Amino acid sequence: MSSTLQRLTSSYAKHLPLAEDACKFLTASPDPFHAVAECVKKLEQAGFRALQNKAAFTGNLEAGGKYYYTVHQSTLVAFTVGQKYVPGQGGFHVIGGHTDSPNLKVKPRSLKPPKNGCIMLGVECYGGGLWNTWFDRDLGISGKILVRSPDGKIESKLVNITDPVARVSNLCIHLQSGEERKAFKVNKEDHTSPILATEAEMKKVLEESTEEQLNKTEDSWKSQQEPLLLQLIAEKLGIPVEQIADFELNLYDTQGAALGGVAKEFLYSARLDNLATVFVAMEAILAHTKDGLADDEDIKVVVFFDHEEVGSDSSHGAGSPVIEEAIRRISAGLGSGADSPDLYAQTINKSFILSIDQAHAVHPNYAGKHEATHAPKMNAGLVIKTNQNQRYATNGVTGFVLRELARMGSLPIQEFCVRNDCPCGSTIGPTISTRTGVRTVDAGMPQLSMHSCREVMGTMDLTHGVELFKTFFKRFRELDEKMDF
Ligand SMILES: [Zn+2]
Structure with a gap:
């Protein structure tokens, strides 16, 4: 007779291969650039063709095709064209998410004067992080580097310094007053600078060195950068420091994603909001290309935006022209006359967007924060x-669509509606539905610790997500044809 623990563990076992893949994706994606690059690897392996943003789509698209393109390397659009797609008759079935998460970004001038024997890095808080969770973590540095190659070209390269080279330390409890102990308050400017090194030994090394000191460089940009940071990057990329022209870098917790709980029913990781969605949506579109394209009459899209955590207003956030432009360019590229207002409106009205962002599970220690009948x-x-109040794009019809798809796929579905006396977050949903006029529902996988340096969700919900998104891709048209309004 097996124990309860053994039985519980075995009931989660079938969800583990997917959850383990999710761990690999999350660990390999410490920032939006790496997240997009990881998706691109999967798309290329599945035979998706890269489109160039700067070149025409017209003449490069065909029914049955699979394509992708990136915008500024941190927003991704990937789509499939059904084999039976007829211009004007097919709609866009879209799953949208975001690639960014709150983090500490390196400031344009990373150099700070050494302070009390410590060499520190200038950082800026990005998004609404639970900044107290960033203290006492082993931090790596990742992002995008602009490299000046010897032939005068500027290349963009990704860098990931996976060693814990930086740390934001807590003040010990002994030096805190009673008041300070009660309220852990972070001053985002004064308290978040990470320590990279100590000064004493470095002074000796510099005195003994005959090398030109880096911060004596003629390059005014480089002279404002922390030399140790530039040397770390140069070493990692195998290039001389002189070739580093600029960067966009952030810090991240080097602890990789892991499965936990007594039966491995939890996924612990940074950036679940919203890379868990990106992972699940990718699984769904890749599965669709395996068996769904032959009978497909529509365009299936996954789109992952940068800058959601800071309000989506940017050249490639959800408030940008990216989504509308995608619908217009893909339609035009397939000869559906996107320049005809009538055909374009027809396409828009046959389309549907699942705006997917992580949701707030009820926290057992703070259950009063949820309204009891809407506590996922x-x-x-x-x-x-x-x-x-339209902080989410869901309405009676679009909510029904997702509930009905869940019924069609025999999948569980939950509901969230914030308490009347509590502020409500928002998502890309209201923004992209406003920009396009496409019917939109907001939904997501439930998690705790949102915007913490380390979050948690259920492993089984990854399966629920993949299955629901697959059902959306496979059966939305069938459902839509039943709705004559
Ligand atoms: Zn989010």
């Missing part, structure tokens, strides 16, 4: 988010 639980299915 982990491992119990995707959550439809509704807010009549």
Whole structure:
């Protein structure tokens, strides 16, 4: 007779291969650039063709094709064209998410004067992080580097310094007053600078060295950068420091994603909001290309935007022209006359967007924060988010569509609606539905610790997500044809 633990463990076992893949993806994606690059690897392996943003789509698209393109390397659009797609008759079935998460970004001038024997890095808080969770973590540095090659070209390269080279330390409890102990307050300017090294030994090394000191460089940009940071990057990329022209870098927790709980029912990781969605949506579109394209009459899209955490207003955030431009360019590229207002409106009205962002599971220690009848639980299915004040894009019809798809796929679904006395977050949903006029529902997988340096969700909800998204791709048209309004 097996124990309860053994039985519990075995009921989660079938979800583990997917969860382990999710761990690999999350660990390999410490920032939006790496997240997009990881997706691109998967797309290329599955035979998706790269489109060039700067070149025409017209003449490069065909029915049955699979394509992708990136915008500024941190926003990604990937899509498939059904074999039976007829211009004007097919719609865009879109799953949208975001690639960014709150983190510490390196400031344009990373050099700080050494302070009390410590060499520190200038950083800026990006998004609404729970900054207290960034203290006492072993931090790596990753992002994008612009490299000046000897032939005068400027190349963009990704860098990931996976060693824990930086750390933001807590003040010990002994030096805190009673008041300070009660309220852990972070001053984002004064308290978040990470320590990279100590000064004493470095002074000796510099005195003994005959090398030209880096911060004596003629290059005014380089003279404002922390030399140790530039040397770390140069070493990692195998290039001389002189070739580093600029960067966009952030810090991240080097602890990789892991499965936990007594039966491995939890996924612990940074950036679940919203890379868990990116992972699940990718699984769904890759699965669709395996068996769904032959009978498909529509365009299936996954789009992952940067800059959601800071309000989506940027050249490639959800508030940018990216989504509308994608619909217009892909339609035009397939000869559906996107320049005809009538055909374009027809396409828009046949389209549907799942705006997917992580949802707030009820926290057992803070259960009062949820309204009891709208309190989603982990491992119990995707959550439809509704807010009549339009912080979420869901309405009666679009919510019904997702509930109905869940019924069609025999999948659990949960509901979230914030308490009337509590502020409500938002997502890309209201932004992209406003920009395009496409019917949109907001939903997501439930998690705890949102915007912490380390978050948690249920492993079974990854399966729920993949299955629901696959059902959306496979059966949305069938459902839409039943709705004559
Ligand atoms: Zn999010």
